[in-house]
Amino acid sequence: MWPDVFDPENLNPDASLNKLVIGPVSGAQPAHVGANGGDLLGRDAIVRLVQHRCGVVVRHDAVSDWLVDAMEADPSGGPAAVVEEMGDRLASLVATLRDPGSAESATGGRRTYLEVWQNLDLVILGGGLMKGAVGERVAARAGAVLATGRAAAPAVRVALYPVWLPLLGAARSARGNDSLVIVLDCGQTSLKRGVALIRGERLVSVRVFASLPVTAVRASDLPLFVALAVRELREHHVGTASQVVVSVASYIDNGRSVPDPGSIYEQLDPAVMQSRFGIPLHLMHDGSAAWRGLGADAPSAVIMLGTWLGVGIGPHREPLRPYSSDFCVRTEGSGAAG
Numbered sequence: 001m002w003p004d005v006f007d008p009e010n011l012n013p014d015a016s017l018n019k020l021v022i023g024p025v026s027g028a029q030p031a032h033v034g035a036n037g038g039d040l041l042g043r044d045a046i047v048r049l050v051q052h053r054c055g056v057v058v059r060h061d062a063v064s065d066w067l068v069d070a071m072e073a074d075p076s077g078g079p080a081a082v083v084e085e086m087g088d089r090l091a092s093l094v095a096t097l098r099d100p101g102s103a104e105s106a107t108g109g110r111r112t113y114l115e116v117w118q119n120l121d122l123v124i125l126g127g128g129l130m131k132g133a134v135g136e137r138v139a140a141r142a143g144a145v146l147a148t149g150r151a152a153a154p155a156v157r158v159a160l161y162p163v164w165l166p167l168l169g170a171a172r173s174a175r176g177n178d179s180l181v182i183v184l185d186c187g188q189t190s191l192k193r194g195v196a197l198i199r200g201e202r203l204v205s206v207r208v209f210a211s212l213p214v215t216a217v218r219a220s221d222l223p224l225f226v227a228l229a230v231r232e233l234r235e236h237h238v239g240t241a242s243q244v245v246v247s248v249a250s251y252i253d254n255g256r257s258v259p260d261p262g263s264i265y266e267q268l269d270p271a272v273m274q275s276r277f278g279i280p281l282h283l284m285h286d287g288s289a290a291w292r293g294l295g296a297d298a299p300s301a302v303i304m305l306g307t308w309l310g311v312g313i314g315p316h317r318e319p320l321r322p323y324s325s326d327f328c329v330r331t332e333g334s335g336a337a338g
Contacts, residue, residue: 002116003112003115003116005109005112006109006112006113006116008116008288008291008312008313008314008315008316009285009288009316009317009318010251010252010253010285010288011113011251011285011287011288011311011312011313012109012251012253012258013251013258014108014109014110014113015113015287015311015313016309017037017038017093017097017303017309017310017311018036018037018038018042018308018309019036019037019038020036020037020093020096020097021034021035021036021096022034022035022036022037022040022092022093022096023096023099023101023102025095025096025099025101025102026095026099026149026151027091027092027094027095027098027099027145027146027148027149027151027153028091028092028095028096029088029091029092032088032089032092033092037093037309038308038309040089040092040093041086041089041090041093041305041309042307042308042309043060043063043128043129043306043307043308044060046063046067046082046086046129047060047063049082049085049086050063050066050067050079050082053078053079053081053082053085054070054078054079054082055078061189063129064128064129064131064134065131067079067082067083067129067131067134068131068132068133068134071083071132071133071134071137072133075133080137083134083137083138083141084137084141086129086134086138086141087137087138087139087140087141087142087144087145088141088142088145090125090138090141090142090156090303090305091141091142091143091145091146093303094123094142094146094154094156094303095146095149095151097114097117098117098118098120098151098154099151100118102114103115103117103118116313117301119299120154120299120300120301120313121154121155121298121299121300122154122155122157122296122298122299122300122301123142123154123155123156123157123300123301123302123303124157124158124159124294124296124300124301124302124303125138125139125156125157125158125159125162125302125303125304125305126158126159126162126163126165126290126293126294126302126303126304126305127162127163127165127303127304127305127306127310128162128163128305128306128307129305129306130158130159130162130163130305131162131163135158135159135162136158138158139156139157139158140156142156143155143156143157159293159294159302161293161329164185164192164194164206164208164293164329165289165290165293165294165302165304166185166187166192166247166286166289166290166293166304167183167184167185167192167194167196167206167208167247167289167293168203168206168292168293168329169247169284169288169289169290169291169292169293169294169295169312170183170184170185170196170245170246170247170284170289170292171183171194171196171198171203171206171245171321172203172292172293172295172320172321172323173245173282173284173289173292173318173320173321174196174198174241174243174245174321175243176198176241176243177198177199177200177201178198178199178200179198179239179240179241180195180196180197180198180237180239180240180241181195181196181198181240181241181243181244181245182194182195182196182230182233182234182237182240182241182243182244182245183195183196183206183244183245183246183247184226184229184230184244184245184246184247185246185247185286185289186214186226186246186247186248186249186265186268186286187214187249187286187306187307188214188249188306188307188308189213189214189215189306189307190211190212190213190214191211191212191213191214191225191226191229192208192211193208193209193210193211193212193229193233194206194207194208194209195207195209195233195237195240198321199324201321201322202321202322202323202324202327203321203322203323203324203327204324204326204327205327205328205329205330206329206330207329207330207332208329208330208331208332209233209332210332212225212229214264217264218264219264219266219267220267222264222265222267222268223267223268223269223272223273223276223277224277226246226268226273226279226281227273227276227277227279230244230277230279242280243280243282244279244280244281244282245281245282245284246268246281246282246283246284247284247285247286247289247290248265248268248283248284248285248286249263249265249286249310250263250265250266250268250283250285250286251285252283252284252285255270255282255283256269256270256283257269257283268281268283270282270283285312286304286310286312287302287304287310287311287312287313288312288314288316289312290302290304290310290312291312291313291314291316292312292314292316292320294314295314295315295320296314296315297315298315299313299314299315300313300314300315301313301314
C-alpha cells in the first residue's frame with residue numbers, strides 16, 4: 001500500500017504540518033494562501049483569532065476550554081465564527097496536502113509523503129483544541145468546504161476521545177496481556193499520564209491522571225522529571241507492568257528522539273532511563289501514537305490540533321491491540337489541553 005521509502009509508523013521532519021505553506025489550490029481560501037499550517041491552526045493562532053473575532057483576551061493554556069464554554073453559551077455568535085474559521089483553515093491545509101501540484105513541486109521524502117496524502121480517504125481530528133462541540137463543528141465545516149472543491153474530498157471526522165488519542169495509541173501498542181501498563185504523552189506544554197488496563201488481549205480502559213506542565217522543565221532535568229512521574233504512578237498502582245510506553249512530541253529514529261534543539265525530548269534516551277532509573281521506555285512519535293489510538297482500517301490520517309499541529313498516518317504494519325466492547329476512559333484530576 002505504501003511506497004517502500006515511506007514508513008507511516010516512523011514519520012520524519014518532512015511530515016511537519018506546521019511549516020506547510022498553503023497553496024493556491026482547489027479547496028483553499030485565497031486569504032490563507034502563503035500562510036503556513038502552524039500560523040493558521042496552532043494554539044497561539046487560535047488565541048489571536050478569538051481576540052480578533054470576539055474581542056476577548058484568552059489565556060493560551062485555556063483557549064480550548066474557553067471555546068467549548070463559549071460555543072455552549074452562544075452557538076451562533078462570535079465563538080461560532082471562530083470555529084467556522086478554524087474549519088476553513090483546516091480545509092485549506094488538507095486541500096494543499098492532497099493537491100497533486102504540492103507533491104510535484106517537492107523533492108525527496110517530502111514528495112513521497114505528499115503523494116501518500118492523495119490516496120487518503122479519511123481525516124480524523126484530535127488534540128486539545130478539538131474538544132466537544134468545537135471538534136464536531138470544525139470537522140463538519142472542513143468537510144463541507146473540501147466537498148466544494150474540484151477534486152474528490154476525504155471524509156473529515158473528530159475522534160471520540162480527541163484529547164487522549166496518543167495515550168490510547170500508546171496503550172494499544174503495549175506488549176503482553178493481562179497487565180497494567182503506564183502510558184505517557186509528552187507534548188509541547190504538558191506531560192499527560194495514564195494507566196492502561198489490559199485484560200486478555202484487549203484494552204479495557206485507560207485511567208488518566210492530572211497532567212504535569214513541562215514548559216519550565218530544563219532539558220537536562222527531563223529524565224528525572226519523567227522518572228518521578230513514572231515512580232508516582234507505580235507507587236499508587238501496585239501490579240503495574242514494568243514497561244512504559246511513551247508518545248513523544250519528537251520524530252523517532254532507531255527508538256530514540258531525533259536531535260532537535262527546539263525540543264527537550266531529545267534528552268529522553270531509553271538507554272539512559274534504563275541504566276539510571278531502571279525504567280524500560282518504548283518511545284513513539286506522537287502522531288503515530290494518535291493514529292494507533294484511532295486505528296481505522298482504511299488509509300487515513302489523524303491531525304492533532306493542540307499547541308502545534310501533529311500528524312499520524314496509517315494503517316501500520318504492526319498490529320493493534322483491540323479495544324474491549326466496554327472500553328472507557330476515566331479521568332481523575334484535570335488534564336491539559338495543549
